Amino acid sequence: MNTSAAANIGVVGLAVMGSNLARNLASREGNTVAVYNRTHARTEELVNGHPEAGFVAAASVDEFVASLARPRTAIIMVQAGAGTDAVIDQLAERFEPGDIIVDGGNANFQDTIAREQRMAPTGIHFVGVGISGGEEGALNGPSIMPGGSEDSYRTLGPILASIAAVAEGEPCVTHVGTDGAGHFVKMIHNGIEYADMQLIGEAYDLLRTVGGLRPQAIADVFAAWNKGPLESYLIEITAEILRQVDAATGEPFVDVVLDQAGSKGTGVWTVQNALDLGIPVGGIAEAVFARAVSSKPAQRAAVRGLVTSRPEVQKAEPGFADDVAKALYASKVVAYAQGFDAIIAGAEKYGWNIHKDAIAKIWRGGCIIRAGFLNRIAEAYTENPDIATLLEAPYFAQAVTEGEAAWRRIVATAALSGVPVPGFSSALSYYDSLAAERLPAALIQGQRDFFGAHTYRRTDKEGTFHTLWSGDRTEIETEGSSH
Numbered sequence: 001m002n003t004s005a006a007a008n009i010g011v012v013g014l015a016v017m018g019s020n021l022a023r024n025l026a027s028r029e030g031n032t033v034a035v036y037n038r039t040h041a042r043t044e045e046l047v048n049g050h051p052e053a054g055f056v057a058a059a060s061v062d063e064f065v066a067s068l069a070r071p072r073t074a075i076i077m078v079q080a081g082a083g084t085d086a087v088i089d090q091l092a093e094r095f096e097p098g099d100i101i102v103d104g105g106n107a108n109f110q111d112t113i114a115r116e117q118r119m120a121p122t123g124i125h126f127v128g129v130g131i132s133g134g135e136e137g138a139l140n141g142p143s144i145m146p147g148g149s150e151d152s153y154r155t156l157g158p159i160l161a162s163i164a165a166v167a168e169g170e171p172c173v174t175h176v177g178t179d180g181a182g183h184f185v186k187m188i189h190n191g192i193e194y195a196d197m198q199l200i201g202e203a204y205d206l207l208r209t210v211g212g213l214r215p216q217a218i219a220d221v222f223a224a225w226n227k228g229p230l231e232s233y234l235i236e237i238t239a240e241i242l243r244q245v246d247a248a249t250g251e252p253f254v255d256v257v258l259d260q261a262g263s264k265g266t267g268v269w270t271v272q273n274a275l276d277l278g279i280p281v282g283g284i285a286e287a288v289f290a291r292a293v294s295s296k297p298a299q300r301a302a303v304r305g306l307v308t309s310r311p312e313v314q315k316a317e318p319g320f321a322d323d324v325a326k327a328l329y330a331s332k333v334v335a336y337a338q339g340f341d342a343i344i345a346g347a348e349k350y351g352w353n354i355h356k357d358a359i360a361k362i363w364r365g366g367c368i369i370r371a372g373f374l375n376r377i378a379e380a381y382t383e384n385p386d387i388a389t390l391l392e393a394p395y396f397a398q399a400v401t402e403g404e405a406a407w408r409r410i411v412a413t414a415a416l417s418g419v420p421v422p423g424f425s426s427a428l429s430y431y432d433s434l435a436a437e438r439l440p441a442a443l444i445q446g447q448r449d450f451f452g453a454h455t456y457r458r459t460d461k462e463g464t465f466h467t468l469w470s471g472d473r474t475e476i477e478t479e480g481s482s483h
């Protein structure tokens with residue numbers, strides 16, 4: 001076993017993600033990679049399977065730590081939660097001030113903030129890094145979202161840049177912000193991914209149910225869309241999935257898959273945190289809920305059993321697929337606008353100096369939501385970092401305005417045809433809410449004042465007011481405000 005302090009970087013946790021990341025690191029010029037896994041068989045499997053990588057294998061934590069050159073830098077790729085804490089403790093016992101512990105797993109950003117605080121008195125840097133792109137990304141180049149201190153990024157940055165995906169000549173990595181910023185932005189990335197997938201699912205459903213197209217034909221539509229403004233990895237793989245034929249039955253693959261979507265939790269975290277931050281992320285929330293609805297077979301069966309007739313499916317007018325594309329694009333702009341709003345609010349709350357354009361750029365490669373579209377977002381935020389919403393950026397404002405009539409037609413057609421489009425319709429309602437001259441929130445304020453004396457403000461003068469609803473219904477000005 002080679003345990004001389006020869007490795008400039010180490011990986012702990014050699015399941016699929018850790019193994020692939022270690023191989024990616026080892027394939028880059030100048031890196032010597034130490035590897036360790038709790039169950040040694042996994043280490044042996046990796047090292048024996050990839051002699052070309054020149055791994056420095058360790059059979060114990062002590063050996064692993066001894067094999068790292070100073071400042072020691074180790075990336076943890078174990079199951080998020082208790083496993084991560086166990087490994088942090090093992091490394092922290094042996095590391096020295098200036099050494100760097102990186103958590104590359106899918107940690108909750110609040111845990112990352114707490115872990116960095118716990119580590120701070122020791123002088124050991126703790127860095128939470130969001131890594132997106134699944135196993136393939138880990139091996140060939142993921143999108144990387146590091147948090148942590150500026151100081152640790154000086155050492156870590158070049159290593160991460162060497163393994164990141166490259167989009168238009170730029171590595172898909174940027175120092176997102178301090179402590180939990182990287183894991184926060186990774187969480188929002190996943191939330192946006194949920195929304196994007198749901199919207200694509202709705203577009204497929206409309207093309208099939210209203211458009212009357214077979215999966216193969218819909219695959220052609222998606223492949224054509226992938227050559228225009230909707231170009232993205234998710235649109236590309238959707239075409240491939242729709243083309244797939246089940247070998248056992250000869251049916252389209254999509255028809256033999258049980259229609260109950262699973263999830264691992266980052267979408268839920270995004271919505272929970274957005275709720276805490278007071279940021280409307282309806283597009284993401286509807287996507288999370290749509291998966292939950294799909295996975296309620298008893299409720300679905302109960303209502304299906306009650307329904308005696310479904311609405312007549314509307315006739316698809318010429319240009320229907322183009323309308324769906326426009327509705328998809330406009331809804332997607334809304335979902336991304338909402339995601340970026342959550343990032344902006346998180347940055348304000350947790351004190352992160354986040355560059356929105358840089359985040360859009362690092363999502364252009366390596367990750368699941370990679371798309372040319374992100375260039376437009378980067379441009380919008382570079383041009384004016386202070387826009388109130390992405391919908392205000394000239395490019396997106398024009399795209400949404402141009403697609404608006406189609407968007408409305410599609411949501412109306414879906415409603416009349418009984419095709420569920422929670423993503424499309426919630427995005428349109430969000431847009432209409434922002435665009436409305438007056439919202440019924442005024443009436444809600446009246447209700448709140450009526451039953452709870454919550455007070456209200458007026459449109460025509462400053463101050464806070466309450467109507468004496470159970471008295472003579474005159475208005476009084478009140479001290480302070482609880483509106």
Ligand code: NBP
Binds near residue numbers: 078
């Ligand atoms: P898993 O999440 O399946 O975790 C398995 C690894 O954790 C094994 O190496 C296992 O060691 C180790 N481990 C556990 Br479990 N408890 C441990 C403990 N108490 N002490 C030490 N090691 C422990 O691995 P994965 O699927 O490769 O994912 C790794 C991380 O990457 C996770 O945080 C995951 O959420 C994240 N991830 C990210 C993406 C993405 O696209 N970014 C995709 C998939 C996963 P053992 O071999 O001894 O059991």
